[in-house]
Amino acid sequence: MKKITLLFVCWLSLLSHAQKRYIAVIHGGAGTILKKDMPPELEQQYKEKLKEALYKAYEKLQQGRTAVEAVESAIVILEDSPLFNAGKGAVFTNDGRNELDASIMYGKDKTAGAIAGVTTIKNPIKAAIAVMQKSEHVMLIGKGAEQFAKIQKLEIVNPKYFWTKHRWDALQKVKKAELQVNQPNASNQQYPVYYQIDKKFGTVGCVALDKDGNLAAGTSTGGMTNKRYGRVGDSPIIGAGTYADKNIGVSGTGWGEFYIRTSAARTVAAKYEYQNKDVKTATQEVMSEIENMGGDGGLIALDRNGNMAMTFNTEGMYRGAITNNGEIEVEIYK
Helix, strand or coil: CHHHHHHHHHHHHHHHHHCCCEEEEEEEEEECCCHHHCCHHHHHHHHHHHHHHHHHHHHHHHCCCCHHHHHHHHHHHHHCCCCCCCHHHCCCCCCCCCCEEEEEEECCCCEEEEEEEECCECCHHHHHHHHHHHCCCCEEEHHHHHHHHHHCCCCECCHHHHCCHHHHHHHHHHHHHHCCCCCCCCCCCCCCHHHHHCCEECCEEEEEECCCCCEEEEEEECCCCCCCCCCCCCCCCECCCEEECCCEEEEEEECHHHHHHCCHHHHHHHHHHHCCCCHHHHHHHHHHHHHHHCCCEEEEEEECCCCEEEEECCCEEEEEEEECCCCEEEEEEC
C-alpha cells in the first residue's frame, strides 16, 4: 500500500510539473557568477529585483495587456536598477561614456524596433518599442535615435544619470590591465582584456506570452566594458540577441559577436519550427555552437504552449520565470 501511495504521489508531482505553463521568462546577464564571491545581501538584492520584474510582467498579463507591454514593464524594472548592465547600471566605454542598446519584437506580426549607441534615453526599451510602433524603421542609432525619443516624449536624462561607482571602477580595472598585456588587434581571435579579468554579461531580457497567445521578446544592455569605436553587440540586432514569432520568443546575453555570427535567437526559432526541437533542446544546441566557436553566455526562450528554457554555458546567469498561476522561479548559479 505504501509503495502504491508513493508511486501515486510521484505521478502527481510529474503531472503537476508537466502542466506548468510559463507566461514570462527573464534574464539579467550571465558570466562568472560564483556563490563564494557573492555577499548574501547582494544575492538577495538580485533575487528580489528579478522577482519584482516578473511580478510586474505577470500583473500586466493578468490585466489582459499585450506581451509587448509585459516585456516593457519587466525590462524597465531591470533598467532602473544599478545591479544590471542596462539603463542605470550600464557599463562604461573606453572613453568613459555609457552607450545603450535595446530591441523588441512582437511575434504576432513580426514587427520590431531597436536602438543603439544612445546616451540620454532613460529607458532604452521604451525607445525600441516607440521605433517599432511609431516609425517605419526597425533600428535607429545615436543622435538620431535620441532626437526621435524626444519627439515621442520619452524621458531624457543627463548622461551623468548612468554613472555608478562599481561600473566606473570596473573600467579603471580593465584599463590598468591593458597596460600589462598586449591588446589583440582586430583580426586576432584572442580574448580581449575585459574577458580575461571580468567575465560578466549583465544584459537584461524578457520573453512574455499573453492571453491571446502572442509572444514578445525584448533585450536591453549597456554593452561591453571598455568597448571602443562605437561597438554594437547582438542585443539590438533582431535575429541575433532578440527574436519572436508566432511560435517562440528568444532573448540572449553573452559575448555578442558570437550571437551575431550564429544568428542565435533566430536559429533557436528555426530549430523549433523546422526541426521540431523543443525549447530546451533548441537553446542548448545554439549555445553549444556558440561555445564551440569560443563564445559564452546564455539564452532564454518561451514557446506558445508555455514551455520555457533558461540555458547558459557560464558559471551562472541571473534568471527567473513565472507561471500563469503566479508561481515564481528565480536562480543565479549553475
